[in-house]
Amino acid sequence: MSFIPISLIIWLIEDLLYLIIFPGLVTILVLVIVIIWLERKIAAKVQMRFGPLWVSKKIGGALQSLADLLRYSFQEVIIPEKADRLAFILAPGLMFAFATIALIFIPVGPYYSVLFPSYYTILFSLALIIITPIFAITVGWASDNKFSFIGALREGFLLISYEVPFLLSVVSMIIIFRTYDYISAVQSQLNFLPGIILNPLAALVMLIVMIRTTGRFPFDITEADSELVLGLFTEYSALFFGVGMATPYVELYNFSLIFSLLFLGGWWPLNINVMNPVYGLFLPGLVVVIKAFIVMAILVFLRAVYPRYRLDQAVRSGWSYVLLLSILSVILSVVEVMFLR
């Protein structure tokens, strides 16, 4: 036992707790359940009706999503005869897995690190986030249905159109903060100004890409209810369907965390100089998660306002307006770095 240092064991246990409880799986579960309920309640408030009410009447139906999750767990699993079985079963799970794994590399506090501290957390998290939509296309291909197929094609078109602006906006923030690490980026914002004031164009582009990638209105094109029956997940039932419906919210959480770390100042106004789990991770993490939750609530509210765009309008605007904005944001950040040395 003497050559296995105690600090190694403590380190492993700590990482496991971070992965499972905060800011890991339990946090994701709670946040997804709350945001689904909040979306339905906000839409219902605008539309002159109640929304979810009966499941847990005293708290306004907040456990409705949990009840839906239970219902999905007990439904019958139906797999079409001519579907590609391996892809049909694995693809939704892989989608959810890759969306969740990206959280490993997003630090919510200066003391946070899983397995090893790194100076390249921005690049790692982006790489993992961008892989997820490929499995969405697999989902559309695997079920032997023309509507899912058309949904997968639409997802492919939109994925390609909005990837370049996204990367360019993150690149422009990297240029301003001069680091590939989230923690140093937040430190620069605490010393100077939040990212949204330094480069508002990049913030705008990031917001638009967030709405597109997670399928919020007005970019609800892949699961267009009135043209394709349910888009990609038409043939799915039971827990595959539940996981497929929950994945966009996990992606939304990822993007909101990145947005609040790069643009909203991270754990501002807490200025951390003590490095231990409580002051270094828990408190700043709470602030970051609350900021991310507010961004998620605002994006989810758009369901009540906008209908959906048409595919060619969205693709065209991705290659023209949004790309132009992102190139301008890069130029803006280069100009700022040169003159505000």
Place this chain on the structure above:
Amino acid sequence: MSEKIFNIDDLQNINVEGEKYIILQIGPSHPGSGHMRIKVWLDGDIIVKVDPDIGFVHRTSEWLSERREWIKAIPIVERIMLPDTVHANLAYVLTVEKLLSIEPPPRAQYLRSLVAEINRITSHLYGIGIFGIFLGSSTVYMWAFGDREPFIDLMEMLTGARITTSYIIPGGVRWDMPNGFKERAETVLQYMERRLKDYEDIWVKNPVVQARTINVGVLKKEDAISLGVVGPNLRASGVYYDTRKHQPYAAYPNLDFEIPTMKNGDSYDRLLIRVEEIKQSIRMIRQILKDLPEGKIVADQIYNQLNPVMKKNYEEKKRVMFPAFMIHMRPPPGEATAKVEAGRGEIFFYIKSTGDKYPYRFRWVTPSFRNLPFFTHVAVGHRLADLPTIYGSIDYFPPEADR
């Protein structure tokens, strides 16, 4: 976008053989299809040919009416045109009155126009709601269906039933206006005018709605005339025609109203024109409530045939129990036609009587049946996502097209 194809010969000769075209059956159980199947041939994302396959809710109303007594056709006809029951009722009764040569009294004419205009508002709200959900906005859908409720409550106050009222009978109407109706109606109309401002803010001026509907589904004036489309779709393409002005019935010769027409004929115009027509209907209802004349609500020929118990009922409660003698009504031999402007377009009736207790030929054409060429002629050349836009903007109701 490929250029418009209009000539009917060209449309039938499009070659859709081969593997280049995807056949998509937007079938009966689909959120965006209603009770019909739309068979679409797609070349990538462009629609090449559309074949509407109707008949899923064909309820053989003509066959049934030719084997039932004359008065029993009223519920049959009402339940087929569901958002617009009063106009179907009115069209049938107008035809029968022409065969019987009965003229209803003025108070009954005004009451008929009153329920017709209230029904026009609910029908247009229904159309706006369905258009909203086809484009993806559930807000307008919930608002439109919620805003129908005050008007349906008004109908219940006046006629006793919410939707299938069977209010209009040959010779007049069945119930008189109760006390307190005028104040209640004024409250409802003011509520609707406030809500129309909300609709304009969130729906008509919405940039996504404008991007999806402007220049989509354009139908020019000459095409609209030769394809024979009806209703607000016709007026949105620039044709000045409304049955209430050109073949007047009920109290419309005495009312002062305008008929809006638009210029472009695209889906945005079809949306705007329904909002304008709701405003005109509100204006007409106010005039009717102000100018309502006194008098009986049934014609003298009908009143003289009521027995003393029914006459006492009429004097006390101002209601006509549906007279049993109408079961054996036999109009004299002859043929008659009538046209009525419903919310979606014009209803046409042609009835032939040989003096028997059943009609000999009962023929009616509903507005949605005459709007079918929109699918085959207008949707060609657009993208797949434009099909729900066009479908929602023409306010097509499958049960009334199938009759």
Place this chain on the structure above:
Amino acid sequence: MNIKDELLKISSNIVIDEKKAYYKIVIEESAKIFDAANSLKNLGFDHVVSVTGVDYPDKVEVIWHVSSYSVEDLKGINLALTLPVKKPESVNQNETQGNLASKRPPVTVPSLVKIWPSASFNEREAFEMFGILFEGHPDLRYLMLPEDFYETWPMRKDFTYQRAKVFIE
């Protein structure tokens, strides 16, 4: 314009009843229907409201109701363009045997779709309900009835479920 004079130029057999809003013009032969329809279109009747049939024991009357959207005088007129066609002799006179279709063959009439495109869906419905074959219609197939109603012509007066052998649960 005087409607009565204009219509009398096209055919001598007309019925006008203003109180019942009933205007009817009867063309006796199917060969003349195309020219009559053309002259009506030049007068200003530019769309078809309904195409239907009326079934008598010895003939079927095909009626096109036409009206006008563009000419002011004609906007209030529903004109019934009527064409009585004799039913052909049925092949099998035996009432209780044989296919029902052979006893009730369809009648043939020229189609007016080339003049008025709005007649397209209406003529399909008249075909399946009455058994009126429109020659020259580009796409004459069943519109609303399913396949087991082929050649049963439901709206004729001698139609019953038992004789048509249609399966009803």
